[in-house]
Amino acid sequence: MNVLRSITLAVLPPIVGLAFFILIWVGISMVAPALPGPAKTWVSAVELFSDPFYQNGPNDQGIGWNILNSLQRVGTGFGMAALIGIPLGFVLGRFKFVNDMASPIISLLRPVSPLAWLPIGLLVFKAADPAAIWVIFISSIWPLVINTAMGVSKVPQDYLNVARVLNLSEWKIATKIMLPSAMPYILTGIRLSIGVAWLVIVAAEMLTGGVGLGFWVWDEWNNLNVEHILIAIFVVGIVGLLLEQALLLLAKRFNY
Structure with a gap:
C-alpha cells in the first residue's frame, strides 16, 4: 500500500496539472x-511527426532537421562558451586582482540583451549561421564564468594551506582541490548556461533564417499555420526539459 500511495502521489499531481492546462487551453x-x-493541434502534430525528416528544398524540411540544426548551433556556441568560460572563471576565482579587474567589464556586458549582439556578429562574420552561434556564445558564457569563479573562491582555505605545505603545483591545486570542490557550482553554471543558449537560439534563428526551430516558427507564422507554431512551442519546451534533466543526472554523479 505504501508503494502504491507513493506512486499515486508522484503521478497524480502532474496529471491533474496537465488536465487543468488542457482545460484552460480549450477555454x-x-x-x-x-x-x-488541443484536438486540432494534436492531429496536426501527428501528421507533422509522421515524417519528421523529409526534404523538399533548403527552406522546406521536416521538423526533425530543424530540431537537429538548432541543437547543433546550441552545442557549438555552448561548447565554445564552456571552453573559454570555465577556465576564465577559475582564473577569476583564484586571483583576486584579476577578478577585481574583470568585474566591471562583466557587470557591464552581462545585462545586455542577447539579440543586441546579433548585429555585431553579422558585421564581423558576414554570415547568418556563425552570427547565431556568436549570440549563443556571448549569452551563455556569463553563467559559466560567474558560477565557476564563485565555486573556486569558496574553496576552504584549509585545503589551500595544506596544498601550500605540500608544495603542490598550481596545476595540481586546480585539478585535485579546486575542481572537485567547485564542481557543484560549475554544474549549476552549465545548467543555467545551456538554458540560456536554448532560449536564445529560437529568437536568433527568427532573425537570421536558415534551417532551425526559430526560422520554422517564423515561416509558419508567415503561412498563418498557428497549429505548427503551438507545436514548436511544445517542442522547444520538451527539448529544453530533456537537456535540463540530462544535466541534473550528470550533476548527481559529481556530488562531492
Whole structure:
C-alpha cells in the first residue's frame, strides 16, 4: 500500500496539472477561435511527426532537421562558451586582482540583451549561421564564468594551506582541490548556461533564417499555420526539459 500511495502521489499531481492546462487551453480557444484547440493541434502534430525528416528544398524540411540544426548551433556556441568560460572563471576565482579587474567589464556586458549582439556578429562574420552561434556564445558564457569563479573562491582555505605545505603545483591545486570542490557550482553554471543558449537560439534563428526551430516558427507564422507554431512551442519546451534533466543526472554523479 505504501508503494502504491507513493506512486499515486508522484503521478497524480502532474496529471491533474496537465488536465487543468488542457482545460484552460480549450477555454481560451473557445473564446478566441483563431487559436487552435488541443484536438486540432494534436492531429496536426501527428501528421507533422509522421515524417519528421523529409526534404523538399533548403527552406522546406521536416521538423526533425530543424530540431537537429538548432541543437547543433546550441552545442557549438555552448561548447565554445564552456571552453573559454570555465577556465576564465577559475582564473577569476583564484586571483583576486584579476577578478577585481574583470568585474566591471562583466557587470557591464552581462545585462545586455542577447539579440543586441546579433548585429555585431553579422558585421564581423558576414554570415547568418556563425552570427547565431556568436549570440549563443556571448549569452551563455556569463553563467559559466560567474558560477565557476564563485565555486573556486569558496574553496576552504584549509585545503589551500595544506596544498601550500605540500608544495603542490598550481596545476595540481586546480585539478585535485579546486575542481572537485567547485564542481557543484560549475554544474549549476552549465545548467543555467545551456538554458540560456536554448532560449536564445529560437529568437536568433527568427532573425537570421536558415534551417532551425526559430526560422520554422517564423515561416509558419508567415503561412498563418498557428497549429505548427503551438507545436514548436511544445517542442522547444520538451527539448529544453530533456537537456535540463540530462544535466541534473550528470550533476548527481559529481556530488562531492
